[in-house]
Amino acid sequence: xxxxxxxxxxxVPALRRYASALLRDRDKADxxxxxxxxxxxxxxxxxxxxxxxxxxxxxxMHDLLASRSRGVNLRGAVQTPYDKDSVAPxxxxxxxxxxxxxxLMRAIDPLPKDQRSVLLxxxxxxxxxxxxARVLGVPIDIVMSQLSLARxxxxxxxxxxxxxxxxxxx
Amino acid sequence: MSxxxxxxxxxxxxxxxxxxxxxxxxxxxQRYLYANQxxxxxxxxxxxxxxxxxxxxALEAEAPLPPGLDLSRLIETRLRxxxxxxxxxxxxxxxxxxxxxxxxxxxxRLPYAPGRDAVALALLEQQGLATHVVYAADKRHPIEVxxxxxxxxxQWLSNRLNRKVTAPELDALGYxxxxxxxxxxERGGAAALLMYEDVRGQRLSLVLRPMARNLHAARADMSEGxxxxxxxxxxxxxxxxxxxxxxEELDRVxxxxxxxxxxxx
Numbered sequence: 001x002x003x004x005x006x007x008x009x010x011x012v013p014a015l016r017r018y019a020s021a022l023l024r025d026r027d028k029a030d031x032x033x034x035x036x037x038x039x040x041x042x043x044x045x046x047x048x049x050x051x052x053x054x055x056x057x058x059x060x061m062h063d064l065l066a067s068r069s070r071g072v073n074l075r076g077a078v079q080t081p082y083d084k085d086s087v088a089p090x091x092x093x094x095x096x097x098x099x100x101x102x103x104l105m106r107a108i109d110p111l112p113k114d115q116r117s118v119l120l121x122x123x124x125x126x127x128x129x130x131x132x133a134r135v136l137g138v139p140i141d142i143v144m145s146q147l148s149l150a151r152x153x154x155x156x157x158x159x160x161x162x163x164x165x166x167x168x169x170x
Numbered sequence: 171m172s173x174x175x176x177x178x179x180x181x182x183x184x185x186x187x188x189x190x191x192x193x194x195x196x197x198x199x200q201r202y203l204y205a206n207q208x209x210x211x212x213x214x215x216x217x218x219x220x221x222x223x224x225x226x227x228a229l230e231a232e233a234p235l236p237p238g239l240d241l242s243r244l245i246e247t248r249l250r251x252x253x254x255x256x257x258x259x260x261x262x263x264x265x266x267x268x269x270x271x272x273x274x275x276x277x278x279r280l281p282y283a284p285g286r287d288a289v290a291l292a293l294l295e296q297q298g299l300a301t302h303v304v305y306a307a308d309k310r311h312p313i314e315v316x317x318x319x320x321x322x323x324x325q326w327l328s329n330r331l332n333r334k335v336t337a338p339e340l341d342a343l344g345y346x347x348x349x350x351x352x353x354x355x356e357r358g359g360a361a362a363l364l365m366y367e368d369v370r371g372q373r374l375s376l377v378l379r380p381m382a383r384n385l386h387a388a389r390a391d392m393s394e395g396x397x398x399x400x401x402x403x404x405x406x407x408x409x410x411x412x413x414x415x416x417x418e419e420l421d422r423v424x425x426x427x428x429x430x431x432x433x434x435x
Contacts, residue, residue: 009241013231016239028231034238041244078285084281099219100311101226122188124227129190144181153185155215 004044007053008037014125017059022065022119024109036061058121058135069113099158107157115150120144178202183209187216213401290408291387293356295401298377298410299394300354301363306373306413313349313365326396330360331380333407338376338427344368345423355379374413374423381408389416389424400424 015036020029039060108116114136121127121135122143129147133140175198175233185191186199203210221329237243248429305312315323319338330352337347345366353361361379366373399412410426 005241009210012235012241014195016233016235017227017231020230026230030236036242037239037241041241062308076366097223101222104226107219119223120227122184124224129185129188135387144184153218154219155212158219159215162268162288167353 003030004053007137008040008057011054011057012037014054015061017058018058018125019121020112021108024105032061032064034062039064039084054125055131055134058127060136061118062135065113069073103158103161104154107154107161110157111150112131115140115146115153118146119150122147149170163165183213184216187213187220199264201383208407252414270290286382287385287387287403290385290403291382291390291401293390294377294379294403294408294410295390295399297353297379298375298401299392299397299408300395302373302375302396302399302412303362305351306375307366312351312373313350313363316349317347319349320347325363328346329354329376331362331378332360333380335362335378337434338373340366340374340423340426343423343426345374348373353377353379372413372415373435374415376427377408377410378411379408379410381406389421393417404426 012033015033016029019028019032019036023029023032036057040057043060063124076085108119111119117136118132121132127135129140133143138141176420178199182195182199186196186203191199199291203213220258273281315326317337324336327350336337337350340347345368348365348367350362350364355361359380364376364378364387366374366376381403383406384402385406385408387401387408389400392399397412397414397422398417400409400417401408401410402424403409409424409427411420411427413420413423414420
């Protein structure tokens with residue numbers, strides 16, 4: 001339980017990254033991370049294997065999000081009003097494949113909540129599929145199918161963005 | 171030996187993108203992508219978007235932490251509020267981390283440190299609750315030495331704790347001693363568990379933990395997950411009485427232990 005505190009501290013940046021990518025609002029994200037840490041401290045004595053602390057923290061965060069949104073909106077796409085400008089500007093195409101940060105986030109935002117979570121946990125936080133399943137409390141094949149849906153949706157919306165440009169070239 | 175390779179599934183392609191593909195499968199996926207340009211393009215797009223997504227959110231992890239997300243601050247706030255004994259546990263674990271050198275320097279950032287009595291009490295409470303949760307639930311082996319060998323039990327525990335240990339008589343309260351066991355403290359010391367049971371099989375733990383002579387703490391209640399307890403420190407010994415029983419009942423037992431057992435002072 002002791003070194004757990006040090007491990008938890010090292011996980012805070014990742015928790016923030018995940019929360020703000022999900023909520024798209026830094027203040028709300030930090031509130032969520034804070035609640036998550038408080039809950040983790042409360043539960044520390046129950047005992048956690050160090051190797052699992054990161055997964056455990058993401059799971060706590062997921063539970064918090066789930067209990068918050070219960071009653072507000074039961075399922076489906078993002079309905080939290082968020083301030084698009086509050087998270088970094090720059091619409092510049094700064095990747096060699098021409099995907100700008102803004103386009104990318106615009107493609108992620110409309111994804112159903114669970115798909116966004118899966119995509120972020122797997123692709124950004126480097127959780128294994130099994131860990132992701134544990135965090136979200138779903139079977140691993142649900143993780144795989146949501147990952148697939150999310151990726152195809154993102155690919156679709158980004159290629160839709162590019163199509164008009166191609167037409168112009170013709 | 172190995173049968174025909176299973177066909178490439180969508181999940182394999184994702185695992186390829188996420189570096190989660192088993193090595194044995196890698197060559198097969200590469201061959202598949204080489205032969206299927208359409209699929210290869212799809213996978214290439216996933217990879218590009220994966221990388222772009224990582225870059226897009228990377229900044230959030232690099233931003234300096236606001237004070238609200240500093241664990242030492244959170245712990246401090248909890249200490250100030252101290253509505254339950256568990257708050258002290260966190261302080262205790264920080265101190266312990268410091269003792270281990272794992273998070274050295276960390277505690278120094280706390281504006282004040284909890285007193286030694288409070289930390290000792292927190293460690294005692296923690297050990298009391300944890301011990302009860304683990305051993306009382308064990309139907310067959312809750313103890314090492316049974317009460318039929320009472321003299322042997324107390325002699326052994328006295329030797330190991332390096333002080334006189336007796337097992338208080340709680341029969342008048344309806345609790346029969348079933349036996350005891352030796353416990354280890356996180357500091358590498360010896361502590362003892364004496365376990366009692368009522369006629370319904372409800373178990374009650376008395377944890378005894380040697381303490382420095384100059385430590386004292388008045389009785390404090392604690393509870394966690396349906397298990398209640400109270401703990402105090404007197405005359406170089408820490409006592410924790412823990413059971414899934416109401417506080418009043420535990421207080422009755424604690425009073426008895428204190429009054430009936432000379433060593434409890």
